[in-house]
Structure formats: C-alpha cells, structure tokens
Amino acid sequence: MAAHHSRSQFQRHFRRDEAPIPFTIDGIAYSGRRGDTVLVAIMSVTDRLRQSEFTSEPRAGFCLIGACQDCFVTLACGMRVRACTTPLEAQMAFITRESGNE
Amino acid sequence: MTRRLSADVAVIGGGLVGSSAALALRRAGLSVILIDKGFCGAQASGVNYGGVRRQGRSAAQLPLSQRAHQIWPRLKELIGIDGEYQRSGHLKLARTPEDFAKLEHYAETVKSFGLDLELYTGAMAKARFPWLSGNIAGASLCPDDGQANPRLVSPAFAKAARDAGAIVLEQNAVHAAVRANDGFALQAGADCEITCRFLINSAGAWANKIAADFAEPAPLSRIYPSMVVTEPLAPRLPVSLGEEGGGFYCRQVTRGNYIMGGGRGYALADPDFSRPSTTAAQSVMKRATALFPHLAGAHVIRFWSGTEGQLPDNNPVIGPSGTTPGLFHAFGFCGAGFQVAPAVGAVLCDLVTSGETVTPIDAFSIERFRNMSSQHNEKKGTHNETVE
Amino acid sequence: MNDTSPAVVVGAGPAGICAAKTLVAAGLRPIVIDEGLRAGGQIYRRPFLDDGRSATDLYGSEAAKATRLHREFDALLPSIDYRPQTLVWNIADNQLHLMANGDHQQISFQNLILSTGATDRVLPFPGWTLPGVYTLGAAQTALKAQGCTIGRKVVFLGSGPLLYLVAWQYLKAGASVAAVLDTAPFTAKLNLLSAFRFDPRLVLIGMSYAARLVRRGVKLRYNVRPTGVDGSQHVEGLSFKSGAKTHSIACDAVAYGFALRPETQLADLAGCSFRFDDRDRTWLPVTDETGRTNRKGVYLAGDGSGIAGADAAEISGELAALALIQDSGAVADPGRMSVLAGARRRKAKLRDALEKAFPFPENWFEQVPGETKLCRCEEITVSSVVDTLHGNDLRELNRLKALSRAGMGRCQGRMCSAALAEVLSSTQKLTLTEIGRLRAQAPVKPLPLSLHEGGA
Ligand SMILES: Cc1cc2nc3c(=O)[nH]c(=O)nc-3n(C[C@H](O)[C@H](O)[C@H](O)COP(=O)(O)OP(=O)(O)OC[C@H]3O[C@@H](n4cnc5c(N)ncnc54)[C@H](O)[C@@H]3O)c2cc1C
Ligand SMILES: Cc1cc2nc3c(=O)[nH]c(=O)nc-3n(C[C@H](O)[C@H](O)[C@H](O)COP(=O)(O)OP(=O)(O)OC[C@H]3O[C@@H](n4cnc5c(N)ncnc54)[C@H](O)[C@@H]3O)c2cc1C
Ligand code: FES
Numbered sequence: 021m022a023a024h025h026s027r028s029q030f031q032r033h034f035r036r037d038e039a040p041i042p043f044t045i046d047g048i049a050y051s052g053r054r055g056d057t058v059l060v061a062i063m064s065v066t067d068r069l070r071q072s073e074f075t076s077e078p079r080a081g082f083c084l085i086g087a088c089q090d091c092f093v094t095l096a097c098g099m100r101v102r103a104c105t106t107p108l109e110a111q112m113a114f115i116t117r118e119s120g121n122e
Numbered sequence: 123m124t125r126r127l128s129a130d131v132a133v134i135g136g137g138l139v140g141s142s143a144a145l146a147l148r149r150a151g152l153s154v155i156l157i158d159k160g161f162c163g164a165q166a167s168g169v170n171y172g173g174v175r176r177q178g179r180s181a182a183q184l185p186l187s188q189r190a191h192q193i194w195p196r197l198k199e200l201i202g203i204d205g206e207y208q209r210s211g212h213l214k215l216a217r218t219p220e221d222f223a224k225l226e227h228y229a230e231t232v233k234s235f236g237l238d239l240e241l242y243t244g245a246m247a248k249a250r251f252p253w254l255s256g257n258i259a260g261a262s263l264c265p266d267d268g269q270a271n272p273r274l275v276s277p278a279f280a281k282a283a284r285d286a287g288a289i290v291l292e293q294n295a296v297h298a299a300v301r302a303n304d305g306f307a308l309q310a311g312a313d314c315e316i317t318c319r320f321l322i323n324s325a326g327a328w329a330n331k332i333a334a335d336f337a338e339p340a341p342l343s344r345i346y347p348s349m350v351v352t353e354p355l356a357p358r359l360p361v362s363l364g365e366e367g368g369g370f371y372c373r374q375v376t377r378g379n380y381i382m383g384g385g386r387g388y389a390l391a392d393p394d395f396s397r398p399s400t401t402a403a404q405s406v407m408k409r410a411t412a413l414f415p416h417l418a419g420a421h422v423i424r425f426w427s428g429t430e431g432q433l434p435d436n437n438p439v440i441g442p443s444g445t446t447p448g449l450f451h452a453f454g455f456c457g458a459g460f461q462v463a464p465a466v467g468a469v470l471c472d473l474v475t476s477g478e479t480v481t482p483i484d485a486f487s488i489e490r491f492r493n494m495s496s497q498h499n500e501k502k503g504t505h506n507e508t509v510e
Numbered sequence: 511m512n513d514t515s516p517a518v519v520v521g522a523g524p525a526g527i528c529a530a531k532t533l534v535a536a537g538l539r540p541i542v543i544d545e546g547l548r549a550g551g552q553i554y555r556r557p558f559l560d561d562g563r564s565a566t567d568l569y570g571s572e573a574a575k576a577t578r579l580h581r582e583f584d585a586l587l588p589s590i591d592y593r594p595q596t597l598v599w600n601i602a603d604n605q606l607h608l609m610a611n612g613d614h615q616q617i618s619f620q621n622l623i624l625s626t627g628a629t630d631r632v633l634p635f636p637g638w639t640l641p642g643v644y645t646l647g648a649a650q651t652a653l654k655a656q657g658c659t660i661g662r663k664v665v666f667l668g669s670g671p672l673l674y675l676v677a678w679q680y681l682k683a684g685a686s687v688a689a690v691l692d693t694a695p696f697t698a699k700l701n702l703l704s705a706f707r708f709d710p711r712l713v714l715i716g717m718s719y720a721a722r723l724v725r726r727g728v729k730l731r732y733n734v735r736p737t738g739v740d741g742s743q744h745v746e747g748l749s750f751k752s753g754a755k756t757h758s759i760a761c762d763a764v765a766y767g768f769a770l771r772p773e774t775q776l777a778d779l780a781g782c783s784f785r786f787d788d789r790d791r792t793w794l795p796v797t798d799e800t801g802r803t804n805r806k807g808v809y810l811a812g813d814g815s816g817i818a819g820a821d822a823a824e825i826s827g828e829l830a831a832l833a834l835i836q837d838s839g840a841v842a843d844p845g846r847m848s849v850l851a852g853a854r855r856r857k858a859k860l861r862d863a864l865e866k867a868f869p870f871p872e873n874w875f876e877q878v879p880g881e882t883k884l885c886r887c888e889e890i891t892v893s894s895v896v897d898t899l900h901g902n903d904l905r906e907l908n909r910l911k912a913l914s915r916a917g918m919g920r921c922q923g924r925m926c927s928a929a930l931a932e933v934l935s936s937t938q939k940l941t942l943t944e945i946g947r948l949r950a951q952a953p954v955k956p957l958p959l960s961l962h963e964g965g966a
Contacts, residue, residue, distance in 0.1 A: 029642055029744060029763070033683045034657025035561040055559030060656045067744045068641045073354045073378060074889040078743055080641030082886070082925070084648035084655075085552065086545060087629040087773075089920035089956060090886060092353075098419035099958075104651075107547070107558065161909050168912060273912045281902055353920055353956060391781065400600055400607055400952070404614065407959050421956035423920050 029080060030063040043112040052108045059084065059091050059103035062114065069093050069103055070116060125314045127289060129153040131474055132308055132318035134296045134332060136162030138272075138460060139452050140324035141279035142467025145200070148286040150475050155318065156280065156288050157310050159295030159328075160394070163276030166326055167460065169428035170272045171349060171371060171383045173362050173510030174461045175212040176237055177264035178228070182437060182485035183462065184235045189481050190465035191266070197275065200464075201282040205275035206376060211361040212267030212510075213251065215258055215413075221366040222260035229262060237264050253358055256412040269362045269373050272460060279464075296325075299332055301446055320474045321449045327431040328394075329453030333439075333488065336446045340491045341434050342454050346387035346427045347509040348398035350406050353421050354378030359414070364510050370409040371510045380417065382406050383509065387427035398425040430509070432456050433491075440466055440486035442473060450474065451488050457509030516541050516591065517621040517834060518606060520598050520776060523551020524820045525625035525812025527583050528827030534589045536835045536842070541591040541617065543598055543608065549583045551627055551812075552647065553820045555654050556580065568654055570679070571715045572820070579824075600952035601779040604807075607952070614961045621807045621838065623830050624777055625823070628770035628813035633874050633929050634892065636882050637739025642763045646672040649765035650679060659685040661763025665748045667691040667736060670769035670868045674719035677765075681726055688761040690723060691734040691750055693768070693871040705863035708856055735877050739764060751877070768870055770817050771928060777814070778950035781805050786943040789865050790817050792928070793947040799851045801830035802837070809834055822857035825850050875933055884933065885926040887919020895933055907946045910934050920956055923948050 038054040043061060052061030059081050062069055068078035069091055081091035084104045091103040096113035131147050133140045136158035144156040156162070174194055176187040198204045216222035222243075229239045240263040247261040248254050284290040294311030305319040323332045330342040359374035372382040385402025389395070403425045411418050433439065433454040443449035450473055452466050459466070465481065472479035517533055519526045522544035533540045542549075548556040554569065554576040565573035586592075593610060600607035606622070608615040630645035637643065644652070644660045646668060652658045653676075663686040666677040677690045706713045724730060731752050740747035740758065747760045774795055778784070782795040782803040794816045801809045809830040812823035829850045836842040880893030898904065898914040907930065910916070916930050917923035923930070927948050934945050 027744070030652065030658045030660060031662055031685065032658050033653070033685075034563060035559065038559070038561075055557070055561065055656070057558065057656060060652065060658055064658065072639070072889060077639060078641050079639065080744075081644070082639075082648060083630060083645050084651040085629060086955070087921065088645075088886070088925050090925075092421070092920070092956075094419070098416070100419045100421060102956075105545070105547075161906065164909065164912070277902060277909075277913060352959065395949075397602065397952070400602065404961065407961060411960050418960045420959045421920070422953065422959055423956050424918070424922070424951050425953065426951055 026065070027067050028064050029067040030060055032064060041108050041110050043108060043110070043114065045114045046116055056108040057104055058093060058101060058106045058108050058112070061108040062093070062103065123313065127155055127314065128317045129155045129289065130318065131155070131320040131322060132157065132306065132316050133322040133324060134299065134308070135323070135325035135329065136280050136290065136292070137165055137324060137326050138163065138167035138276040138279055138463035139326075139455075139466050140322065141276065141283055142464045143322055143324060143452070143470040144283035144288045144467075145279055145286060146467045146471035147474060148283055148288050150471055152474065154283065154288040155291065155316055156283055157291045157294055157296055157308075157316070159293070161277075161292050162280030162290065165394075166428045166430045167276035167463065168273050169349075169426060170460050171347070171381060171510050172269050172272045172373065172460070173212070173364070173371065174207065174270050175264065175267040175362065175364070175510060176461065177212050177214055177239065177262065177267050178364065179458065180437065181232055181235070184232060185482050186462050186465050186469065188235065189468065190462045193464040193468070194268075194270070201275070201278040203274060203278050205270045205278060207268060207270035207275070209266045209268040210373070212264045212364060213361045214262045214364045214366060215247070216260045216366045217257055219259050224366055225260060225262040238266065239264055251361075253416070254413060255415050263361070267362065271375070296332070299335055305448060319448060322470055322474070323449065323451045324453060324470075326453060327429045329431060329451065333451060336443055336449055338443060338445050338488055338492070340439055340454065340488055343432045344389065344393070345430050345432045345457060345509070346389060346396040346398070347383055347430065347457055348385045348387045348402035348406065349381065349383045349426050350398070350403050350422050351382075351424050352380040352417070353423050355380065355417070355420055358416065362510070368509060370406060370413075372410060372413075380410070380420075382410050384409065389429070394429065396427040396429050398427040400425070430455065430457050430459075435490075438486055439488045440469060440483050441488065444487070444489045444492065515618050515620050517623070518543065518617065518619045519623045519625060520544075520606075521551065521625035521627055521812065521814065522546070522549035522583065523625060523627045523812060523823060524554065524579060525627070525814075525823035525827035526551070526623070527579050527586075528824045529623045529625060529811055529831040530586055530590055531582055532828045532831035533835070534586055536831075536840060539589060539591065541593065543593045543596045543606070545595065545597045547595055549592070549594065550576070550580060554579055555651060557655050557657065561657050563657070575820070597955055598776060599954050599957060601776055602952075609957060609961060612958055612960070612962065619807070621809070621834050622780070623801075623809045623811055623827070623834065624780070624814055625810070625812040625827055625830075626773040626776055626814035628772050628817055629924055630767040631769050631771040631928050632767055632925055633871070633932070634882050634884050634926070635736045635738065635878055637741070637745075639883055639886050640739050640741060640745055641743070642741070642745030643739055644763065644765050646670070646676050646765050646767035650676045653679060653683055659683060659763075660765060661745065661761070662686060663688045663761045664763040664765055665689050665691060665759055665761045667693070667734065667748070667750075667764060667766035668768050669693045669871060670767060671716055671864065672767060672769075673868075674716065674723065677723055677728065678719040681723065681728065687723065687728045688759050689729045689731065691736070692730065692732045693734055694732065694869050696732040698869055699867055701863055701866035705860055705867060708860035708863065712860070735871070736766075737877065769868060770813060771924070772817060773814050775922065775950035775954040777803070777808070777810060779952060779954070780808050782808060782810070784947060787816060789862060791870055791942060799829075799854060800833035800847065801826055802833050807837075818857050818861050822854060822861075825854050825857065829854065873936070875936060884929050885916035885919060887921050887925070888915045890914055890916040892933065895930065896937055899934060899937060904934070905938055905940060905945060907931060907934060907948055911948060917948060922951065922954060
C-alpha cells in the first residue's frame, strides 16, 4: 500500500544528516535517520501508516505521545509496535496488510 | 412523595433472567414491574463472555437448555435485534487423554438429548481445525451451539419488555419485600412502594438476601470470572472454544476481537463491582498464545470481570418458593446462565400463569438446600467449572 | 520512615521530577517510572537524539526551566531507581503492574505519587481521522522530539494556549503556517487581562506569539467552527465557518486541540474517589491541597490531578512528596508546605482566568454531521451514538459506551470520552455531572498478548 503513496507527509527540519537506517515497507526499501521513531521514519517517506480495521481508511497516527493508539504497525515477524514511541531499528520490515492474514 | 405502583407481577432484578421473564409475562397479558438497583443488563447478563452453549451442561440442565436453544434464533422477532447470535459451533478441547475420556463419557451420557456432538482425536482435531496449535488430546464439537453479544442482548430484552408495556424501574434497589394480603409489598429506591400478586426473585448474585427474607436462604456465593479482549484482528476463529476443566475459553467476534476468559477476579470495595485478577488474565493470555501462535504479536486492550452467583452443586435455583406461595426464585447460574436465561424467563412465566411448566426443573428446587447451613463463605478456587 | 518498600513516583514530567527530588532530599530512594524514553514529560520533552538544537530552540521562553529540570533529574539518577520506557498498566492491592521491554513486572508500594500528566483534549469533526490531521501536542512533539513538522503547510485550529505557541514554533522552524483558527470569540481574549494579575510574564509571552504570527503575515481568525477536512487520502485543505461565511484554506496538515484532559486512569484503578470539576469539564480524583487522596499512601501531583500547567506541576510535585514524607512520620517543613499551597492556589486562579480566555467550544455537536466518526478506534459515528442513546433512553456514560461501543477501543476512551460526554449531556439535557464518568479498566494501554513473566 505504502508503495503507491510515495508522497511524504512529514518534513524533516533537523537531524537531516544523521546516519541513514534502512527499513522496508511491504518489501520496498526506504531509509530513515538515526534517532527516528518508527512513525517519523514511515511518515517521512509515505502518507499513511495503516488502514483502519472497519472502514479501511488510511490512518497515520494522531497524538504522537502514546495516548491514542492509532499508530500500531505490523512487522513481518507478526509483532505489532506502537509507531510513535518505538525507535526505528535497522532492517525493520513493515507490512501494511491486515494483521493475522496469511 | 411516595410513588405507589401495583401490578400482577413484580420482578426483582433486570438481568437477562428477569427481563426475559418480564417480556414473557407481558406477552401472556399480565401487568409487570421490572425493578433493577442499577441498569437492566449491566451486571452478569451484560458483561459475560457470550457463550451460548449447551455442551458441557449437566443432564439436569439440558431440557431447559434445549428450550433456550429454540428461543435464541428468534431474537430478532422477540427483541428487535439478533444480538449477534450465531450458531458457530462450540468446540471443547481436551489437553490430556484423561480429559478426552471425560469428553467421550459426557457425549455418551447426553446422547439422548440430541446435541449431535462430534468427537475428534487430537490429530483429527488439528486436521479439521487447522488454526489450532499446542497440546490437544482431543476435542468435542457441538455444531449448533454458538455465541452472542451479551452487551446488546440483555438490555434489549429489558427494552422489549418495556416496549411491551412493562414498567421498568432502574436505579431503584428493592430493600424490603414482604408478604402482604394476597400478595407482596415491596419498597424500592428512596420512595417507591410496590404491591403485586406474584413476586419473582431474579436478583442474580444478590438474590440470596431476598430468599433469606422469606426464610429460605441458599448457600449462594459469588464468583468473578476474569475476561480479556484483544484488539480487532483478521477473522480466523470460527467457533467458540472451551476447554475441559474450564481454564480457558475464547471466541472471536464478528468485528475481529478475540474475547477470552478463564480464572477468577475479585470484588472491589463496592462488591457490586469487580476486577479481573491479573494472574488469571495472564494465564489466559499465555494459553491463547499457545493455542493460537498467530496471536503472538497481537495486543489485549481490556480486562474485565462480572459478578455471578454460585451454588455448591453447580445448578441454579429455579422454581417456586418452599415457604411462600406466589414467590418464585431464579438465581445462582454458576457462570452459565446466559444461554439458559431466555428459557428460564419462559419457565417463570409458565409457573406464574399456570402453576406448572413442561420443562423439568425439579433438580433446581430451592428445597434442596433446606437443611443446609445458611452460612456459606465464598471459597475461592473450589469451583472451577466451565464459565462460558 | 518505618516502611520497607520504597516510595514510587509514576511519571517523570515536572511534577514527578520535583516529587522525586523532594523525596531524595528527605533521604529516600524512590523508584521513578516513566513510559517515555527520556525524562522530562510533555512540555520539557527531550529529543530522542540530541540534534544540535539549543534549549532555546527547543523550549523558547521556558528554556531555563527545561534545562534546570533536566539537570536536576540527571543529578538524581544515582539516588533513585529510574525505570524509563516502563508502562504502569494496572494498580491492584498495593501492587503496580509494569511492562518494560515486553516483560511483565510487579512491584509493591506503600507510598505512591501519581504524576501522570495530561493528553490533548479533542473533539471530532469531519475528516479528523485523515492522515495529516494531528493534535496540537502531536504537532509539537514531532518538532520537539524528532525535528519534523507534520506537513509543509499547516493550519492550527482549536482553543488553548498551545494553539498560538505551536503555530509560532512551526513558523520559527521553517514550516508555513496557513492560518490560526481560534474556536473562541476574540472577546474571550479580554480575560487575559485578569490572568495578567496572576502571572504577567506568562500572559505577555502568550500574547507575543499571536503578535509575532500576525507580524509574519499569518491570518488569525476567531469564532471558527471547522466544517471539514478536504481530501480523501490525506489533507488537502480545511473548510470552516467563521460567522455566517464558509471558507476554505489549502493546506497539507491540520493541528488541533482544545486544551488538555488529565490522565486519571491509574488513580481510578488505585481506588481514588472522583469529583466533577467545572473548569476542567471532567472528573478529577479528590485530593486535599497537598495531593493526598482518600487512599492511604496514594498522592497525586501535576496535570493528572487537574490541568494547571507546568509551573503548578512543579509545585504540586514537591507538595505531594512533602505530604508523603510527613505521613510517613518524618519531619516535613510545614512552612514550606504552606508557601507551596499558597502558590498552588494562585496558579489555580490563573487557570480560572486562562480557561475563560481559551474556552471549551460550547455546542460543538450542533455543526458536526451525523456521519462523522465520534470514536476513531471503533469507528462509531455520531449518529449511531445518538440513535443508541435515544433508542434506549440512556442517561449514563458507561451504559452508552456498552451499548454504542464508543470508547471501547484501543485508546480506552482517551480520544472520545469528552465527545461522548458532550453528546450524551446535550442530547439528554443532563449535566456532565449527572451522566457520570467512564470507569477505568486495566490495562490502561494495550499489552502484547505475549507479555512474559519478568523479574521483580
Ligand atoms: C464474566 C462472566 C462470564 C460469563 N460467561 C457466560 C457464558 O459465556 N455463557 C453463559 O451461559 N453464562 C455465562 N455467565 C453467566 C451468566 O452471565 C449469568 O448466569 C446470567 O447472566 C445470570 O443472569 P441474571 O439475570 O440472573 O443475573 P444478573 O445479570 O446479574 O442480573 C441480576 C440483576 O439483579 C439486580 N439486583 C440485584 N439485587 C437487586 C435488588 N435488591 N433490587 C433490584 N435489583 C437488584 C442487579 O442489579 C442485576 O442487574 C458468565 C458470567 C460472568 C460474570
Ligand atoms: C503533547 C503535549 C505538549 C505540551 N506542550 C506544552 C508546552 O509546550 N508548553 C506548556 O506550557 N505546556 C505544554 N503542555 C502542558 C504541560 O505538558 C503540562 O502542563 C505539564 O507537563 C504537566 O506536567 P506533569 O508533570 O503533570 O505531566 P507530564 O509532563 O505530562 O508528565 C507525565 C509523565 O507521566 C508519564 N506517564 C503517564 N502515564 C504513565 C503510565 N501509565 N506509566 C508510565 N508513565 C506514565 C508520561 O510518560 C509523562 O512523561 C503540553 C501537554 C501535552 C500533552
Ligand atoms: S500516534 Fe497516538 S499513540 Fe501513537
């Protein structure tokens, strides 16, 4: 999904020269910067984090402080992480399909 | 100013038992007052797990349970919503060969009741239900058992009773009930006086106070089953799942959340409210990840618990008072009253209108406790029968 | 002190830091638990990674305070048991249930200071769930902690001091501010005159943001009601009403909010009593002026005991710690306590005045179409909530939650409970007090199903 929306929502103003950290979304390679949260890394390369469960609307987090729980994303290993409070790690592989689907 | 109300029947307790009785009585043409100390369907009936199963019940309960089984598919016609009722099947797992032997024995015992149980050995079960994992010695499927949404069903029965003409008094606790003239006089809330010819005590885990007022206390204790719910997940679990021994049960609702239970919580300072125990919740979570490895990455979003009445022989009290003509009791469902409740309402209506019922209820007579001590303390962990 | 289990402070914002500092000064070694990666709380949030910005870049007028608090906290580290990135997800039987690193831990406490702070208070309007719409706090956090803006051209909307502050911070960082839309009438700002009496510095700083925004050509509008976010996949603009006219502004992000709501779930789980507070428009744990609750050994401080701001949070953190010290039988300086209590009362008066200057938008739901989602987790619309409450003649909030599903999702009602209460009270013509409050349930935030048993 993310691959079809390569418009970045977030704009970096600082930390632009930090070391790049590679990650993938649905197999497509991107890179974030050292010091990124998962949310910032993803939203700096696309315009959404996930689809809502019941109406399949795009969602991109809301509060950024771990309160709204809108920003959970799924890793290829099946784990789900709260994007706004989880530091980006190298080689994280995000999938945007509904969790639990084979 | 005192508010005086009078009706043919007063029902104390607007859980699913009291509400379905009220609805049935209205339909039979009697005037009804349904009274709840809080909100109808907000206690056990509204917060339970939502298992609508016959499988696992004692033979004594099965005729009643079968009667309820006929009512559940008619919810839409009765209360205006289907309550998310579905005959998804109820699959009961055995972890050990001993437990599987119990399932086999149970299937044999209840053969004549027509539950159409299907038995599977461990390997067969995993082949038939490929989403299952972990140690399973065998399983028993009751294909026509199912599940429903208690949050919606129970209040809807009370609403249907009201729409059918019952007077529904919420936030009015009955604090005194006595025999008066040809019937009963009740005091409820701050200023409500109610007279009636017949009285139904369906006050759930609180019912013993009323039974005791009529000199027939029952050894009713309280249990607080612990529940856990996950975030919504892709549909995967088609049946409602239980386990021999009752340590774990789980279903996935249409919206995707897994609801799971097992173990007991505890009462708060106000014993009308309870909390799940985190130990119980965590063992439920552990069992869920063992059975469904695909849930390992999922999150739980809420724990809860509810207050339920328990009797020592794991059967409820249903039927006429042994001391007081015109009084009927229905309480102490031991964690399994949701499925049977609509039939209990129908039975209570039979008893009020004709003094008898076609459904065998002798095993549930309050008289069976006549010689027992009324002192009965809540013994934690003594009953760990299936709650679903 | 005679008890053996250490005092526990939950939350390392200004309130928690000051509480910990006071406990340490009294010779205690508290456990300090915070969910965040770094201490500081919301206002003094530190970047994940130092990125060359100075304290003034990050905290503006509050830079000196931020630096002091961070330094004080760092100096405390050898004297406290600090547990960052640790969520307190339940309190039961004098036990705290924690999650750290996916592990479950439990610690018992006899004395506990809850300084859990606040989150943005939001109300729904058409499009509020679209990517690019964030809370004001989120817009600020993106910038403060991550050096990012939530878009290129941002509209700021709502009511509260953060509205002007964050807009100014964005402008300063190089983002384009499309407009600042205040839902309050301009006349409300006249109440700043009475706030001036209690804290002239704060009021002048606050007013200077608006002045600077205007000077840089940003349009400020008052008495605004948003009618919808334009765009179907992400924000393309914002439509709003101001007076009788409808306007549209092109933008690619919207930041909005209506002041803050306190985080009170843990206090609820700990068994604290609650009362309705008119100013915060919500239920707050009952405390005395030092932060003592009805539960022995449980104290509250900071915005989690009622929204009062960062300076008040420092005061109340110290007060709660002194009360704890006093109740444990040690000597706490009573003179200091009464000075602090006095200062706290003055902050409360300031808050009264600020609340009038940045009022909650009354009658919000008059202009929100029924198909708007009220609960973003469960995706329950306003009209489905209204139908549920009409159909069942509901008058109590927990019942409305049970029957409508609004508030039953992952956020535990943090994002919709204000809206749910407004809809219930306005539809049924009941006061917010009469409809009650949502009971807290554990876990206060989602837990992985695979939560393991960890050490103590
Ligand atoms: C967590 C949990 C999970 C369960 N899971 C299942 C399941 O999956 N399947 C199943 O079949 N069963 C299940 N059960 C059991 C089932 O919920 C109950 O047996 C059933 O709901 C009992 O209905 P009731 O109407 O008797 O009680 P309640 O629903 O408790 O209703 C009693 C009512 O009486 C009112 N009341 C009490 N005293 C007074 C008074 N003095 N004056 C006025 N009103 C009064 C109360 O407020 C209450 O509303 C579960 C129970 C719990 C708690
Ligand atoms: C996003 C945001 C931005 C803000 N920005 C400004 C600003 O720029 N200027 C201004 O004047 N005011 C601002 N405020 C208001 C200001 O933050 C508060 O008035 C002040 O921080 C209150 O301090 P506190 O110590 O009470 O709480 P906080 O600073 O909010 O600290 C509370 C701490 O508790 C932790 N916590 C909460 N619950 C748990 C739990 N269950 N387990 C573990 N830890 C927990 C949190 O992680 C947090 O670190 C902002 C508020 C928010 C929500
Ligand atoms: S954006 Fe709200 S929890 Fe992450």
